[in-house]
Amino acid sequence: MNYARFSQVRFGTGLSPRFAGAASPEELMDSLQNDAMVRRFPTIGNAEAAAIATAYAQANKNETKVAGGADARKKAEAVLMNAATRATKARIARALEDETGFADRLAQFWASHFSIRAGGQNMAILTSAFHEDAIRANQRTRFADLLRAATLHPAMLLYLDQNASTGPNSPLAVTRRRKGQGSPGLNENHARELLELHSMGVGSGYTQQDVRQLAELMTGLGINAKREFDFNKNRAEPGAETVLGAEYGGGRPPRLAEFVAFLEDLSVRPETARFICTKLVRHFCTDDPPSKLLNEMIARFRDTGGELVPVYEVMVGHAQSRETFAQKVRQPQDLLIASLRALRIGGDRIMALEGKELWRLYVRPLTRMGQNPQGAPQPEGWPESAMSWLTPQLLAARINWAMGQPAKLLDQLPDPREFASQVIAGPTRDRVIDMAARAESRSDGIGIVLASPQFNRR
Amino acid sequence: MNMDRRRFLNAALGAACSIAAVPAVTPMSFASVPGEKRFVAIVLRGAMDGLDVVQPYGDPMLRKLRRTISLGPENGAIDLDGFNALHPALAPLMPMWRAGELGFAQAVSTPYRDKRSHFDGQDILEAGTANGRTADGRQADGWLNRLLPLIPGAAFETGYAVGTDELAILQGDAPYSSWAPRTQMSLSSQAQILLSQLYEPDAPFHSAAETALRINAEEAAARMGRPDDPVSGPVEALAGFAAARLNAETRIAAFSLTGWDTHRGQVRTMVKPMEHLATALQVLKRDLGRNWENTVVMAMTEFGRTVRENGTGGTDHGTGGLMVMSGGAIRGGKVLGAWPGLDESDLYAGRDLKPVMDVRAYAGSAIADLFGLSNSAVEQVIFPGLDLKDRPRLLL
Numbered sequence: 001m002n003y004a005r006f007s008q009v010r011f012g013t014g015l016s017p018r019f020a021g022a023a024s025p026e027e028l029m030d031s032l033q034n035d036a037m038v039r040r041f042p043t044i045g046n047a048e049a050a051a052i053a054t055a056y057a058q059a060n061k062n063e064t065k066v067a068g069g070a071d072a073r074k075k076a077e078a079v080l081m082n083a084a085t086r087a088t089k090a091r092i093a094r095a096l097e098d099e100t101g102f103a104d105r106l107a108q109f110w111a112s113h114f115s116i117r118a119g120g121q122n123m124a125i126l127t128s129a130f131h132e133d134a135i136r137a138n139q140r141t142r143f144a145d146l147l148r149a150a151t152l153h154p155a156m157l158l159y160l161d162q163n164a165s166t167g168p169n170s171p172l173a174v175t176r177r178r179k180g181q182g183s184p185g186l187n188e189n190h191a192r193e194l195l196e197l198h199s200m201g202v203g204s205g206y207t208q209q210d211v212r213q214l215a216e217l218m219t220g221l222g223i224n225a226k227r228e229f230d231f232n233k234n235r236a237e238p239g240a241e242t243v244l245g246a247e248y249g250g251g252r253p254p255r256l257a258e259f260v261a262f263l264e265d266l267s268v269r270p271e272t273a274r275f276i277c278t279k280l281v282r283h284f285c286t287d288d289p290p291s292k293l294l295n296e297m298i299a300r301f302r303d304t305g306g307e308l309v310p311v312y313e314v315m316v317g318h319a320q321s322r323e324t325f326a327q328k329v330r331q332p333q334d335l336l337i338a339s340l341r342a343l344r345i346g347g348d349r350i351m352a353l354e355g356k357e358l359w360r361l362y363v364r365p366l367t368r369m370g371q372n373p374q375g376a377p378q379p380e381g382w383p384e385s386a387m388s389w390l391t392p393q394l395l396a397a398r399i400n401w402a403m404g405q406p407a408k409l410l411d412q413l414p415d416p417r418e419f420a421s422q423v424i425a426g427p428t429r430d431r432v433i434d435m436a437a438r439a440e441s442r443s444d445g446i447g448i449v450l451a452s453p454q455f456n457r458r
Numbered sequence: 459m460n461m462d463r464r465r466f467l468n469a470a471l472g473a474a475c476s477i478a479a480v481p482a483v484t485p486m487s488f489a490s491v492p493g494e495k496r497f498v499a500i501v502l503r504g505a506m507d508g509l510d511v512v513q514p515y516g517d518p519m520l521r522k523l524r525r526t527i528s529l530g531p532e533n534g535a536i537d538l539d540g541f542n543a544l545h546p547a548l549a550p551l552m553p554m555w556r557a558g559e560l561g562f563a564q565a566v567s568t569p570y571r572d573k574r575s576h577f578d579g580q581d582i583l584e585a586g587t588a589n590g591r592t593a594d595g596r597q598a599d600g601w602l603n604r605l606l607p608l609i610p611g612a613a614f615e616t617g618y619a620v621g622t623d624e625l626a627i628l629q630g631d632a633p634y635s636s637w638a639p640r641t642q643m644s645l646s647s648q649a650q651i652l653l654s655q656l657y658e659p660d661a662p663f664h665s666a667a668e669t670a671l672r673i674n675a676e677e678a679a680a681r682m683g684r685p686d687d688p689v690s691g692p693v694e695a696l697a698g699f700a701a702a703r704l705n706a707e708t709r710i711a712a713f714s715l716t717g718w719d720t721h722r723g724q725v726r727t728m729v730k731p732m733e734h735l736a737t738a739l740q741v742l743k744r745d746l747g748r749n750w751e752n753t754v755v756m757a758m759t760e761f762g763r764t765v766r767e768n769g770t771g772g773t774d775h776g777t778g779g780l781m782v783m784s785g786g787a788i789r790g791g792k793v794l795g796a797w798p799g800l801d802e803s804d805l806y807a808g809r810d811l812k813p814v815m816d817v818r819a820y821a822g823s824a825i826a827d828l829f830g831l832s833n834s835a836v837e838q839v840i841f842p843g844l845d846l847k848d849r850p851r852l853l854l
Contacts, residue, residue, distance in 0.1 A: 368622055447649065
């Protein structure tokens with residue numbers, strides 16, 4: 001197994017007769033800088049998403065209030081759904097057309113690390129923008145930049161209730177209390193997840209007091225009526241806060257920069273370096289990270305002040321990444337993309353799909369395999385352990401896709417033996433070729449290859 | 459909580475991850491059957507209009523608030539108790555009502571108020587906590603998942619999530635099983651043999667595939683055994699599969715029924731989901747056979763709908779709703795709950811039926827009696843913060 005085949009499976013979106021892949025770790029890292037497919041298949045950015053979401057919310061409000069309101073609402077909903085579908089298709093198309101797909105895999109990883117779920121139409125469109133402008137645009141920078149972009153994104157602020165958090169002594173809360181309009185207060189949700197899930201990791205030494213103080217420091221972060229990020233001084237808790245032993249905030253008036261200073265410090269803490277590198281190794285290499293690989297990545301993270309590209313560089317070139325090959329089970333998203341790529345389905349074909357076709361080919365099967373494309377059900381993101389993806393029901397959904405879908409996609413299926421030799425990597429490839437050869441039909445043969453443990457592992 | 463058992467199961471799961479682990483863990487390995495009592499939760503997604511299902515025609519306000527829907531016995535609804543009438547689409551359930559195997563609780567709700575979002579409402583209903591979160595602010599597990607470790611002798615198949623919908627009500631740390639009936643793995647026997655050979659050396663794949671193929675074969679055999687059964691729909695499949703599991707090792711099953719979000723033309727749009735509900739309960743009773751006597755079914759929705767009919771012949775998101783309970787183990791034939799009234803001043807926020815009881819009190823009371831749990835176990839573990847002091851008694 002040469003480096004190209006190894007890296008296409010382990011770090012990329014899978015083997016395809018269409019692509020040679022990266023012959024060396026250096027080439028793989030170079031491919032990360034190539035944005036040709038991002039330009040060819042544009043998705044949706046913050047400004048467009050905010051405008052669409054705002055228009056839809058307005059139409060919803062007017063539905064029963066103005067003449068023609070019902071039609072206008074339908075139209076606004078169609079605009080929103082089309083844009084969200086287009087973004088989903090573009091993300092698939094990029095992964096199918098990129099020489100390596102490494103950047104697409106990284107985007108999936110970070111989208112799960114900063115997990116949000118698109119419940120409701122408004123969230124669906126903001127989530128598309130989150131994936132593009134917060135995640136994809138920042139995964140080659142410092143972790144501090146990525147952390148800041150994800151933390152301050154409207155979709156995240158809504159998802160983790162930060163938008164509902166108000167300093168108990170903020171001007172807004174004081175006024176409300178005086179007028180007898182309730183007593184708005186803190187919501188700790190985002191503060192807790194920022195420490196527990198996004199940076200230091202659970203049990204890494206912060207206290208409930210830190211969470212509380214951080215929640216106070218975070219008051220004021222929110223969105224405005226146009227669904228853009230907004231720092232609302234009116235909601236900010238006055239006075240300084242002490243988080244993880246250092247003092248932040250206390251400016252008059254309160255400023256966003258005070259919280260950003262905290263994020264900078266948080267992003268380079270040793271606990272953060274360890275947590276982020278562990279998650280990278282657990283996602284890309286093995287559930288049980290080998291210490292040499294892990295420690296070298298942590299060291300690189302710390303030496304560079306949290307630059308992400310050098311950290312990836314250690315991972316993709318390390319002997320222990322190679323030694324742990326096939327220990328991970330492909331997550332459903334990864335599996336479907338790799339299957340489509342193996343079957344030579346191109347990006348233009350995906351972009352031309354109607355919403356219903358996309359649902360049949362991709363959205364419904366993914367959901368049945370346990371990975372709802374709207375996002376993980378919990379802020380923890382998608383689970384890494386093989387067992388979470390291999391319950392009887394979820395495996396049955398994988399087998400059904402493999403046995404049934406390829407014949408619906410292609411008028412003529414490839415020879416199963418040749419197909420297996422092209423799209424399977426690793427020492428037991430011949431076993432798959434052998435079984436595929438003994439299938440009683442082409443479509444069974446292709447199904448056996450795509451449902452094999454060899455194809456489902458990476 | 460029986461942590462030792464949980465640790466043991468998790469260890470067993472962990473072992474299955476290692477390729478070297480043989481033999482593969484199968485659900486049957488732990489089959490010490492935990493009692494005979496059975497609980498089925500049906501999540502009615504979309505917010506069911508309880509005032510249309512059980513129509514309080516005895517309150518004269520109902521006719522003033524609704525013009526085309528919920529028209530009472532004069533329009534075919536079936537009188538239940540001189541005050542409430544059952545929607546005609548649920549007529550097939552009347553034998554159960556008369557036998558005391560069907561009951562309702564009107565004006566129930568979760569603690570969720572005012573925002574009326576399906577997603578949040580369902581999260582809170584399925585988490586069973588006041589705001590969908592745990593005391594320290596995390597997203598809570600499903601309350602049926604927290605129930606599993608409290609059942610002595612519980613194993614993988616004790617809890618069963620049925621269908622393709624995500625069932626947050628069962629999700630969490632305690633192991634449970636899941637399967638979507640009619641997954642129908644259409645594999646030629648040759649393909650099955652070849653795949654099995656590929657899976658054989660890979661423990662997690664091998665174990666999952668063997669179980670999937672076994673369930674699939676059982677389902678196929680069941681279909682073969684009823685050749686004259688007309689082609690049944692997806693709801694028969696859901697309820698029939700749940701009943702089959704409950705007749706075997708399963709004691710807690712959950713599935714969901716959708717289609718309740720009736721903003722427009724409710725006269726028409728409400729019929730299909732109600733037929734589904736009727737079918738589900740009838741199939742459960744039919745297929746559970748003698749076990750029906752030991753079964754409680756509770757169908758719950760995230761919230762009710764507005765008491766006023768809207769401008770498009772439907773209803774919008776509200777607050778107080780209806781719980782449907784059924785099963786041979788319940789004391790049915792009653793509409794429970796003090797009637798809050800429909801006068802302007804009786805309504806919640808001037809628009810919704812005012813909740814008079816937490817839906818969790820009914821569920822908590824039923825599972826406490828069914829599985830012999832103490833009030834405090836329910837109040838602390840399953841529904842934290844709930845007070846069961848004056849709980850309604852629902853079981854025979």
